[in-house]
Amino acid sequence: MSADDTSGSLDRPTEDISLSINGESVSAEVEPRHKLSDFLRDAQDLRGVRVGCEHGVCGACTVLMDGQAVKSCLTYAVQADGTEIETVEGLAEDGALHPIQEAFHEEHALQCGFCTSGFVMASKELLDENPDPSKEAVEKGLADNICRCTGYQNIYDAVLRAADRMDGESTVDEEEEA
Ligand code: FES
Numbered sequence: 711m712s713a714d715d716t717s718g719s720l721d722r723p724t725e726d727i728s729l730s731i732n733g734e735s736v737s738a739e740v741e742p743r744h745k746l747s748d749f750l751r752d753a754q755d756l757r758g759v760r761v762g763c764e765h766g767v768c769g770a771c772t773v774l775m776d777g778q779a780v781k782s783c784l785t786y787a788v789q790a791d792g793t794e795i796e797t798v799e800g801l802a803e804d805g806a807l808h809p810i811q812e813a814f815h816e817e818h819a820l821q822c823g824f825c826t827s828g829f830v831m832a833s834k835e836l837l838d839e840n841p842d843p844s845k846e847a848v849e850k851g852l853a854d855n856i857c858r859c860t861g862y863q864n865i866y867d868a869v870l871r872a873a874d875r876m877d878g879e880s881t882v883d884e885e886e887e888a
């Protein structure tokens with residue numbers, strides 16, 4: 711058997727897991743060593759889950775597990791058994807972007823976009839827990855995420871804009887928008 715055999719025919723132990731991913735029930739057989747990030751990207755084809763450092767440092771792989779932001783590169787797929795996982799792919803509804811995604815677009819809060827899904831999911835946890843955050847709270851809430859392209863200011867502005875919008879009372883100056 712070659713060392714790069716990934717066919718699963720090595721008689722490695724596996725476990726059955728059942729979970730919800732973006733509102734859909736999923737059952738799968740995974741090896742205990744499989745990371746949640748790889749399971750979501752490779753087995754579930756959710757490529758919005760980005761893998762950067764694979765060491766829990768960059769936050770690119772952030773997803774929500776039962777509403778809490780987790781680094782999926784530091785989480786085993788078996789740990790997701792019985793949980794509800796949300797990824798960036800589950801945010802848009804009926805083709806309409808989630809307010810956080812809209813705000814990132816409008817505030818030009820991304821350049822290459824590699825980090826963006828992780829920032830968006832971390833922002834969702836932040837706004838779910840604190841719908842009206844101060845700028846300092848946004849900075850603190852996103853401290854686990856690294857962006858190599860932007861200066862962070864537009865990301866913070868996007869989260870504050872999304873907070874206004876999700877509150878139903880946009881404080882964005884309409885003339886500024888025109
Ligand atoms: S890829 Fe998970 S934190 Fe960087």
Ligand code: FES
Pocket residue numbers: 819820821822823824825826856857858859860
């Ligand atoms: S937009 Fe490129 S890494 Fe953040």
